[in-house]
Amino acid sequence: MLLLSQLINGLQLGSIYALVALGYSMVYGIIMLLNFAHGDIIMAGGYIAVLILTAGRNPVLAIILAIIGCVLLSVLIEKVAYKPLRSAPRISLLITAIGVSLFLQNMAQLLFTANARSFPNTVVIPAINFRIGSINISLTALVTIVVTIISMICLTLLVQKTKMGKAMRAVSEDTDAAKLMGINVNSTITFTFATGSTLAGIGSILYCCRYPLVSPTMGSLLGLKAFVAAVLGGIGSIPGAMIGGLAIGFAEVLVSAVGLSEWTDAVVFAILIIVLLVKPTGFLGRSMQEKV
Amino acid sequence: MSKLRPLPATGFIPERDLDKTPILEAHHLGINFGGLNAVKEFNLVIGRTEIAGLIGPNGAGKTTVFNLLTKVYQPTKGTILLDGRNTSGMTISQVCRMGIARTFQNIRLFKDMTVLENVLVGLHNEIDYRLAGAIFRIPAYWRAERIARERALELLSIFNMEGMANIKAGSLPYGAQRRLEIVRALATNPSIMLLDEPAAGMNPSETGELMENIRKIRDTFKIAILLIEHDMNLVMGICEGIVVLNYGQIIAKGTPEEIKNNPAVIEAYLGKKEAR
Amino acid sequence: MAKRRIPTPVSYAINLVLIALLLVVGNIVISSGITSRAQNSLFLQVGIYIILAVSLNVVTGYLGQLPLGHAGFMAVGAYTGALVWKATASMPAPVSIVLGLLVAGIVSAIFGIIIGIPALRLKGDYLAIVTLGFGEIIRVCIINLPEITGGTPGLLNIPKHSTFTLVYVCVVLTCVVIHMMMKSRHGRAILSIRDNEIAAESCGISTTYYKVMAFSVSAFFAGIAGALFAGNQGSLFPNAFDFMASINILVMVVLGGMGSMIGSVIAATVLTSLPLVLQVFSKYRMIIYSLMLIIVMIFKPSGLMGTYDFSLRNLLEKLTGHISKKREAGTNE
Numbered sequence: 012m013l014l015l016s017q018l019i020n021g022l023q024l025g026s027i028y029a030l031v032a033l034g035y036s037m038v039y040g041i042i043m044l045l046n047f048a049h050g051d052i053i054m055a056g057g058y059i060a061v062l063i064l065t066a067g068r069n070p071v072l073a074i075i076l077a078i079i080g081c082v083l084l085s086v087l088i089e090k091v092a093y094k095p096l097r098s099a100p101r102i103s104l105l106i107t108a109i110g111v112s113l114f115l116q117n118m119a120q121l122l123f124t125a126n127a128r129s130f131p132n133t134v135v136i137p138a139i140n141f142r143i144g145s146i147n148i149s150l151t152a153l154v155t156i157v158v159t160i161i162s163m164i165c166l167t168l169l170v171q172k173t174k175m176g177k178a179m180r181a182v183s184e185d186t187d188a189a190k191l192m193g194i195n196v197n198s199t200i201t202f203t204f205a206t207g208s209t210l211a212g213i214g215s216i217l218y219c220c221r222y223p224l225v226s227p228t229m230g231s232l233l234g235l236k237a238f239v240a241a242v243l244g245g246i247g248s249i250p251g252a253m254i255g256g257l258a259i260g261f262a263e264v265l266v267s268a269v270g271l272s273e274w275t276d277a278v279v280f281a282i283l284i285i286v287l288l289v290k291p292t293g294f295l296g297r298s299m300q301e302k303v
Numbered sequence: 304m305s306k307l308r309p310l311p312a313t314g315f316i317p318e319r320d321l322d323k324t325p326i327l328e329a330h331h332l333g334i335n336f337g338g339l340n341a342v343k344e345f346n347l348v349i350g351r352t353e354i355a356g357l358i359g360p361n362g363a364g365k366t367t368v369f370n371l372l373t374k375v376y377q378p379t380k381g382t383i384l385l386d387g388r389n390t391s392g393m394t395i396s397q398v399c400r401m402g403i404a405r406t407f408q409n410i411r412l413f414k415d416m417t418v419l420e421n422v423l424v425g426l427h428n429e430i431d432y433r434l435a436g437a438i439f440r441i442p443a444y445w446r447a448e449r450i451a452r453e454r455a456l457e458l459l460s461i462f463n464m465e466g467m468a469n470i471k472a473g474s475l476p477y478g479a480q481r482r483l484e485i486v487r488a489l490a491t492n493p494s495i496m497l498l499d500e501p502a503a504g505m506n507p508s509e510t511g512e513l514m515e516n517i518r519k520i521r522d523t524f525k526i527a528i529l530l531i532e533h534d535m536n537l538v539m540g541i542c543e544g545i546v547v548l549n550y551g552q553i554i555a556k557g558t559p560e561e562i563k564n565n566p567a568v569i570e571a572y573l574g575k576k577e578a579r
Numbered sequence: 580m581a582k583r584r585i586p587t588p589v590s591y592a593i594n595l596v597l598i599a600l601l602l603v604v605g606n607i608v609i610s611s612g613i614t615s616r617a618q619n620s621l622f623l624q625v626g627i628y629i630i631l632a633v634s635l636n637v638v639t640g641y642l643g644q645l646p647l648g649h650a651g652f653m654a655v656g657a658y659t660g661a662l663v664w665k666a667t668a669s670m671p672a673p674v675s676i677v678l679g680l681l682v683a684g685i686v687s688a689i690f691g692i693i694i695g696i697p698a699l700r701l702k703g704d705y706l707a708i709v710t711l712g713f714g715e716i717i718r719v720c721i722i723n724l725p726e727i728t729g730g731t732p733g734l735l736n737i738p739k740h741s742t743f744t745l746v747y748v749c750v751v752l753t754c755v756v757i758h759m760m761m762k763s764r765h766g767r768a769i770l771s772i773r774d775n776e777i778a779a780e781s782c783g784i785s786t787t788y789y790k791v792m793a794f795s796v797s798a799f800f801a802g803i804a805g806a807l808f809a810g811n812q813g814s815l816f817p818n819a820f821d822f823m824a825s826i827n828i829l830v831m832v833v834l835g836g837m838g839s840m841i842g843s844v845i846a847a848t849v850l851t852s853l854p855l856v857l858q859v860f861s862k863y864r865m866i867i868y869s870l871m872l873i874i875v876m877i878f879k880p881s882g883l884m885g886t887y888d889f890s891l892r893n894l895l896e897k898l899t900g901h902i903s904k905k906r907e908a909g910t911n912e
Contacts, residue, residue, distance in 0.1 A: 039704070043704075092877070095877045096876065096877060096880075101704070102639075102644075102645050102837075103880045105645055105704055105707060106645070106833055107872065107877070109826065110869045110873040111869070111873060112869075113865060113868065114866065114869035114870060114873065120865075121863075121866065235708070235712075239712075242705070273719070273723050276715055276716075276719055277715065277719040277720065280711075280712030280713070280716050281716065283708065283709065284697055284709055284713070287701055287705060291700060291705070375777065394785070395780040396781075396784055396785045396786070397785075399780070399781055399782065399783035407777075407778070411775045411781075412774075412775070412778065413770070413771050413775055413778065413779075414774060414775075415770075415773075416767075416770060416771065416774060423767055424779065424784070427764055427767070427784050428783045430764045434763070437760060437762075437764070437765060438756050438759045438760060438763075439759075440759060444763065448763075488781075490782075491782055491783050
């Protein structure tokens with residue numbers, strides 16, 4: 012059953028995209044910024060994990076520190092680079108984000124050289140394969156899918172049920188009105204960045220378990236594809252990010268399966284362009300109209 | 304100010320017939336924002352040289368009506384006829400070229416451009432040369448640009464703003480920004496102009512001057528004007544017909560005298576007698 | 580009141596004489612052998628990047644959009660120009676050169692229109708990501724179509740047509756054409772869209788049309804720059820046109836000042852020559868670039884030159900005390 016194992020494959024890849032896409036989606040929803048640096052946060056998480064693991068430390072410690080590292084880095088970026096530009100034109104904010112992304116990539120290159128390091132993935136998740144009938148399912152794939160589902164549920168509860176979640180939704184709806192209602196907009200935005208990068212940290216570990224190589228530029232293409240997933244599903248929507256991520260994952264696996272693996276990147280971007288032309292709000296997005 | 308006359312090469316302002324055929328008609332106009340009927344069953348007819356007012360309490364849907372008429376929003380129901388032609392499916396710029404111009408409640412000038420350039424943008428479709436002509440600086444380019452500049456200064460002179468021509472629009476005082484928006488709208492050579500709260504933020508003497516000028520613009524250019532305004536002195540002073548909107552629906556239509564004494568209008572503005 | 584300005588024809592003539600003078604001087608310097616071959620190649624490189632920066636400025640500075648795929652247009656122009664030159668090698672050189680440049684520009688402009696049309700429906704970040712995706716698609720296509728483009732091993736043996744004179748003339752033409760366009764009703768329309776799109780639309784300006792116009796003009800000149808790049812290098816590799824190449828050009832525009840042509844020219848010149856002058860610089864180049872992007876955006880979002888546009892006439896008038904600050908209303912150019 013080649014098809015079914017490809018399906019699992021796509022599900023695994025799609026789950027990772029979905030986790031990363033959420034970070035884009037949430038930040039975009041709240042400050043209308045395509046956070047270019049989000050992909051590079053994943054790269055940073057990968058390096059933290061790889062450094063701790065190669066030092067022979069506990070994988071649990073590596074995972075926790077990688078996630079904390081991602082959160083701290085992204086909050087720092089928000090405070091230093093994005094906060095001063097809250098009221099600036101969007102184009103300035105976007106250019107800053109590109110600058111941050113380039114900075115992280117090149118710092119990593121300077122610190123760790125441009126060569127990729129191998130990630131000891133079997134230490135994190137043992138290389139066990141389950142055989143169900145004729146299908147092979149790796150433990151990595153299973154863990155990825157399960158962790159993603161749990162993360163999604165937690166996030167949904169966070170956004171729907173908690174006070175902070177309500178504040179996040181209020182700020183993304185109307186920043187000024189939220190401010191008038193006594194919501195601390197700055198801390199809400201910081202919290203959003205932190206939540207998004209927690210997911211990025213998780214995604215980073217899962218991604219490294221599947222593709223066990225860490226390099227300074229690993230985050231840029233992953234990040235872009237995840238953003239495509241976020242747009243596809245509808246920016247600002249949690250189930251949308253999940254659907255978008257899965258769609259991109261399946262599309263990639265499908266393109267590779269028919270023997271056009273060199274074209275996958277082109278296909279992903281082509282999907283983006285077509286979606287934006289046909290339905291710019293994505294599958295589940297809400298339309299935003301400028302007030303006149 | 305009598306020197307205001309159409310200049311030949313910048314688009315001849317047609318001698319508009321003073322007949323009774325309307326310039327603008329809206330029939331059964333309505334729009335729905337996610338289940339909320341922001342405007343419904345809006346019917347309006349405006350004569351070719353009429354000054355009409357659209358009033359109503361805050362949030363009644365007045366600006367939404369303007370946005371419908373100028374196609375910022377596409378109506379979910381009803382038809383709009385501009386000079387007898389149906390405008391359904393047209394874009395903002397298309398209806399503008401057909402002769403409807405507007406100003407905005409929250410001023411939308413080109414802040415980084417000079418006052419003169421703002422008016423020149425308004426004259427955009429009155430200036431006639433192609434891109435190649437501009438790149439090679441053919442004589443037609445120079446002629447058209449010169450005429451356009453003269454025309455722009457002339458339009459600015461309605462509000463005595465010629466002296467401000469080279470100032471950045473964003474640095475103008477508030478009242479002057481509102482006036483510049485009117486000039487820019489006028490530059491598009493409209494047959495009807497929609498003014499969204501033209502007197503907002505003006506003092507009484509400025510408002511008085513504005514009233515004079517609105518009348519003068521109508522008389523000089525022979526165009527219709529529809530305005531949203533909260534200043535009742537201005538509305539009652541210059542409007543020949545008034546439409547009152549509340550909760551997205553027309554609650555009264557008539558002359559200023561009729562509106563003043565209409566119980567429904569009084570109720571909309573002041574609330575029910577019993578409640579007070 | 581203001582005094583008389585220097586008449587327009589005189590001002591044009593002065594500019595023309597200066598431009599011609601610079602061309603002659605440049606040619607003398609190069610043929611005299613004072614400069615090394617590497618330096619001569621750098622001159623060409625500077626010229627090519629000036630064209631790229633000035634053309635990107637049309638969309639980023641004047642139209643106020645942020646495309647991230649300028650290198651994609653450059654790539655289209657480079658490969659088109661190179662292939663046309665290779666195919667027309669038997670023709671007289673001038674014919675082949677002009678044909679190559681024109682076809683490169685036109686094909687690139689067609690791509691500009693193709694990408695401009697979806698871009699119109701999008702704003703800000705979406706536009707950025709779509710153009711970025713477009714640039715990547717172009718690169719993937721170049722890699723995967725080796726029969727035409729040579730693929731990863733590269734397209735080799737391209738006639739080295741790019742001389743100082745040719746590049747110089749292209750730089751001047753680019754700047755002049757874009758200047759003339761911006762100082763016309765078309766340019767005003769583009770600027771008005773940046774300032775306030777709904778107001779521009781309400782002034783009867785078809786924003787769709789002018790966005791596409793800006794995109795295609797920008798792409799046209801990027802295509803020409805690409806062809807010149809091919810003619811300077813003699814060989815083309817797909818990796819020369821990756822995302823970083825687009826960012827390089829963007830840094831020039833942002834640093835020079837979005838909307839300032841002279842700013843783009845200066846920034847392109849400085850940033851292109853710096854790595855050659857300062858060897859240390861090349862190692863930290865990207866770090867410095869990225870920090871510059873962030874710092875400029877935070878402290879001087881308008882770039883170093885803002886929207887200032889250099890005018891020789893204004894300078895001369897100031898120097899000769901020809902005119903005071905209060906210019907006569909309604910004069911321009």
